[in-house]
Amino acid sequence: MNRVIQVFTKESFLVPLFAIILGLVVGALAMLAGGFNPLLAYESLVVKVFGDLYNFGEAIRQITPLIFTGLAVAFAFRTGLFNIGAEGQFIMGMLGAVYVGVAFDLPPIIHAVVAIIVGALMGGIWAGIAGYLKAARGVHEVITSIMLNWIGMYFANYILNAFLVPKGQQRSEIVHDSAVITLQALSNFLGGARVHWGTPLALICAVIFFIILWKTKTGYELRAVGLNPHASEYAGMSVNRNIVKAMFISGLFAGLGGACETLGVFHYLAVMSAMPGYGFDGIAVALIGGNTPIGIVLGAFLFGALSYGAAGMKFSAGVPIELIRIVISSVIFFVAAHGIVRYLLKPILAKRKEEGR
Structure with missing residues (x-):
C-alpha cells in the first residue's frame, strides 16, 4: 500500500496530473465567461463517452x-x-x-x-x-x-x-x-x-x-x-x-x-x-x-475522450465545440509549462522531499 502511495505522490505523476486539473479549471472559467455551466458541460462530456456501449466504443x-x-x-x-x-x-x-x-x-x-x-x-x-x-x-x-x-x-x-x-x-x-x-x-x-x-x-x-x-x-x-x-x-x-x-x-x-x-x-x-x-x-x-x-496511451485517452465528448457538451449543455479546444489547449499549455506547475506544487514537493530524508 505504501508503495502505491509513493507512486501516486511522485513528482513525475503529480506534475502532469495537476497540469490536467489546471487545464480543466481554465476551461471551466472560459465556459463561465461565456455564460455556460461548466459542471453540466463536464457531466455531459462524461455521459457522452461513458453513457452507453456504442459511444464508449466510438x-x-x-x-x-x-x-x-x-x-x-x-x-x-x-x-x-x-x-x-x-x-x-x-x-x-x-x-x-x-x-x-x-x-x-x-x-x-x-x-x-x-x-x-x-x-x-x-x-x-x-x-x-x-x-x-x-x-x-x-x-x-x-x-x-x-x-x-x-x-x-x-x-x-x-x-x-x-x-x-x-x-x-x-x-x-x-x-x-x-x-x-x-x-x-x-x-x-x-x-x-x-x-x-x-x-x-x-x-x-x-x-x-x-x-x-x-x-x-x-x-x-x-x-x-x-x-x-x-x-x-x-x-x-x-x-x-x-x-x-x-x-x-x-x-x-x-x-x-x-x-x-x-x-x-x-x-x-x-x-x-x-x-x-x-x-x-x-x-x-x-x-x-x-x-x-x-x-502516451493515457494522454491519447484524455485527448480522444475530450474530443469525442465535445459533441455531448454541445448538444446537452449548449457549449460550442471551440471551447473544448480551449480545455485541451490549456492542458497542453500547463503540461509544457511544467515550471509553473512545479512552482504551484512547491509546498507539496518540498514536503515529500523532507519525508524522503
Missing part, C-alpha cells in the same frame, strides 16, 4: 489513431529528432493499405496483414525521406517533415484519382472484405461501434516502443546519437544511419495508424481537401504523455 475508436501518432512523435523526440510529419506518414499509411485492399485479391487474414504491413512501410519510408535529407544534406527535419505532410496529401489524391476512384466518385472503391480488420463480435457487443484490431495493435506498439528504446542495442544507439551525436560518432556509431533509422521507425508507427484507420473504420479512402488531423494531434498527445509509452 471513443475507443477515436483514441486509437492518437496512440499511433503519439508514439510516432515521441519515438523521434526520444532520439533527438522532431517528427512534425506524422500527418503525412499517417496519410501514406492510409494510401498503402487501401491500395492493397482494393487492387489485390488475397486470402482472408493474409490480405489484411499484407495491407497493414504495406501501410506501415509507406509511413516509414515517408518519414525516412526527412531522415535521409537531414543525414545526407543537413536539412532540418522540422522543415522537411512539415512539407512532406502537404506533398503526402496531394500525392495520395493523385494516386486515388488515377487508379482507385471510380468515375464520378470522390472516394476509392471499398476494400475487399478479406482486408477488413473490424472486430465484429466486439462491435456487435458495443452496439455497432467501429472498433477494430488496430486498438490492441496500438497497445502492442506501445510495448514495442519501450522494448526498442530501452531494451535493445539499437535503442541505446538511437538515444545516444540523439543525446550527443559527436560523442556517439567518436564511439563508433553511425550517426547518419541512426538518424534515418529513427525517422523510419517513427514513421512506421504513424503509417500503422493510417492503415488501421482505413481498414478498420472507413474501408475506403476519400479524396482529401484537408488533412485528417491525427498527426498534428499526436504532437499534443506525445507532449501530454511526457514521451513515454504509458503516458
Whole structure:
C-alpha cells in the first residue's frame, strides 16, 4: 500500500496530473465567461463517452489513431529528432493499405496483414525521406517533415484519382472484405461501434516502443546519437544511419495508424481537401504523455475522450465545440509549462522531499 502511495505522490505523476486539473479549471472559467455551466458541460462530456456501449466504443475508436501518432512523435523526440510529419506518414499509411485492399485479391487474414504491413512501410519510408535529407544534406527535419505532410496529401489524391476512384466518385472503391480488420463480435457487443484490431495493435506498439528504446542495442544507439551525436560518432556509431533509422521507425508507427484507420473504420479512402488531423494531434498527445509509452496511451485517452465528448457538451449543455479546444489547449499549455506547475506544487514537493530524508 505504501508503495502505491509513493507512486501516486511522485513528482513525475503529480506534475502532469495537476497540469490536467489546471487545464480543466481554465476551461471551466472560459465556459463561465461565456455564460455556460461548466459542471453540466463536464457531466455531459462524461455521459457522452461513458453513457452507453456504442459511444464508449466510438471513443475507443477515436483514441486509437492518437496512440499511433503519439508514439510516432515521441519515438523521434526520444532520439533527438522532431517528427512534425506524422500527418503525412499517417496519410501514406492510409494510401498503402487501401491500395492493397482494393487492387489485390488475397486470402482472408493474409490480405489484411499484407495491407497493414504495406501501410506501415509507406509511413516509414515517408518519414525516412526527412531522415535521409537531414543525414545526407543537413536539412532540418522540422522543415522537411512539415512539407512532406502537404506533398503526402496531394500525392495520395493523385494516386486515388488515377487508379482507385471510380468515375464520378470522390472516394476509392471499398476494400475487399478479406482486408477488413473490424472486430465484429466486439462491435456487435458495443452496439455497432467501429472498433477494430488496430486498438490492441496500438497497445502492442506501445510495448514495442519501450522494448526498442530501452531494451535493445539499437535503442541505446538511437538515444545516444540523439543525446550527443559527436560523442556517439567518436564511439563508433553511425550517426547518419541512426538518424534515418529513427525517422523510419517513427514513421512506421504513424503509417500503422493510417492503415488501421482505413481498414478498420472507413474501408475506403476519400479524396482529401484537408488533412485528417491525427498527426498534428499526436504532437499534443506525445507532449501530454511526457514521451513515454504509458503516458502516451493515457494522454491519447484524455485527448480522444475530450474530443469525442465535445459533441455531448454541445448538444446537452449548449457549449460550442471551440471551447473544448480551449480545455485541451490549456492542458497542453500547463503540461509544457511544467515550471509553473512545479512552482504551484512547491509546498507539496518540498514536503515529500523532507519525508524522503
